Amino acid sequence: MVATSDKLQTLPIATAPSRVAVLLMGYGEVESYEDFANYNEQALNLLTAKFAPVPTWIYPPLAKLLAMFDLHEWGHQHGNFISPHNAIFERQRLGIEQQLQERWGDRVKVFKAFNFCAPFLPEQVLAQVKAEGFDKLLIYPLLVVDSIFTSGIAVEQVNQALASLTDDGEHWVKGTRYIPSFYNQPAYIDLMAQLVEDKIQAELAQAYLPSQIGIVLMNHGCPHKAKGFTSGIDESQAMYELVRDRLIYRYPLISVGWLNHQTPLIEWTQPNADLAARNLMAVGAKALVFMPIGFATENHETLLDVAHIIEAISRKYPEGNYVQMECVNDNPKFLDMIADWANPQIEALFESEAIAVNPNLAPAHAPHTHGHHHDHDHGHSHDHGHQH
Numbered sequence: 001m002v003a004t005s006d007k008l009q010t011l012p013i014a015t016a017p018s019r020v021a022v023l024l025m026g027y028g029e030v031e032s033y034e035d036f037a038n039y040n041e042q043a044l045n046l047l048t049a050k051f052a053p054v055p056t057w058i059y060p061p062l063a064k065l066l067a068m069f070d071l072h073e074w075g076h077q078h079g080n081f082i083s084p085h086n087a088i089f090e091r092q093r094l095g096i097e098q099q100l101q102e103r104w105g106d107r108v109k110v111f112k113a114f115n116f117c118a119p120f121l122p123e124q125v126l127a128q129v130k131a132e133g134f135d136k137l138l139i140y141p142l143l144v145v146d147s148i149f150t151s152g153i154a155v156e157q158v159n160q161a162l163a164s165l166t167d168d169g170e171h172w173v174k175g176t177r178y179i180p181s182f183y184n185q186p187a188y189i190d191l192m193a194q195l196v197e198d199k200i201q202a203e204l205a206q207a208y209l210p211s212q213i214g215i216v217l218m219n220h221g222c223p224h225k226a227k228g229f230t231s232g233i234d235e236s237q238a239m240y241e242l243v244r245d246r247l248i249y250r251y252p253l254i255s256v257g258w259l260n261h262q263t264p265l266i267e268w269t270q271p272n273a274d275l276a277a278r279n280l281m282a283v284g285a286k287a288l289v290f291m292p293i294g295f296a297t298e299n300h301e302t303l304l305d306v307a308h309i310i311e312a313i314s315r316k317y318p319e320g321n322y323v324q325m326e327c328v329n330d331n332p333k334f335l336d337m338i339a340d341w342a343n344p345q346i347e348a349l350f351e352s353e354a355i356a357v358n359p360n361l362a363p364a365h366a367p368h369t370h371g372h373h374h375d376h377d378h379g380h381s382h383d384h385g386h387q388h
Helices: 002-010 033-046 056-077 085-107 122-131 151-164 186-203 233-247 273-282 300-316 332-351 361-387
Strands: 020-026 108-114 136-141 175-178 213-220 254-259 287-292 321-324
Touching (some): 020 085, 020 122, 020 151, 085 332, 108 122, 136 151, 136 332, 175 332, 186 213, 186 233, 186 287, 213 273, 233 254, 273 287, 300 321
Parallel strands (some): 020 108, 020 136, 136 175, 213 254, 213 287
């Protein structure tokens, strides 16, 4: 009896229920042309550094130079183009939040973070997450393929932000979970194939035989060498083959088309989308469908780069019919599956005990315990082996 009452006295009188912040992460794109240089410098720091031998001192001047090219392309060639990426991403965030809150109420909230765009940089958003009293975090990059250039930089930025927001030696986050990319999820693969079939039925099926309709399934281009990091090529290729398998029996002319950033001296994935389109026309396609399967959210690549490709190929084959499809964006079926994938991880976070993590313990303990365990384990297994 006494033991029980002692136990009861040590329990806290009331603990605030856990709250889970879902951090939906994307690249983000500039909406004001003045931000080009900052955006490019962020991208050079986080992305280019992973595969190109560029010294860091060159980032600021190079970013300004690239900004001039961007300004020419977006401003002059494309009539002051403003990327719809961020607006679509907000619709995705809102749609996913509505789905999750139907089940979890306001114990769950979805925040958006962009890798390259203030005021939504991960550090800024996580400061807000902390201020609003959330103690558990679901890291959710809304990027189709896992690689050092997608989820890799997302986690890198989250880690930097969490390190800088530590309280008095203790992390305010008491539990984290992560959702990997969905390049091989059957629901996503089926949706990609279905969207292509629906488009063909709506716009091309009356005028062309199925064997005359070429399909370019567009992946995010990858450099072949990424300093030993996972570059995303294998995952992207696997996704292409899965979507192709759903379509090939009806439409034999299908090619992968990589949307590359043709950086000089770097070997990029082939065939690029332009070459893929030309190849399909050369073997008898009369119409082409360009479908971005490697991008979840519309951006300047899926819009401007593909428009350039169609413009160039229609000069060579003026009689061809060219259909530029949208990314999956805020398609309700897509938002359903994104929320479905989050639910089990949110449940796991609510069920797990809050763990206080103190980063100050890491350096003090690591060398000592490692050495200790090493000797102990080594001696133990060695003796055990002899006895056995």
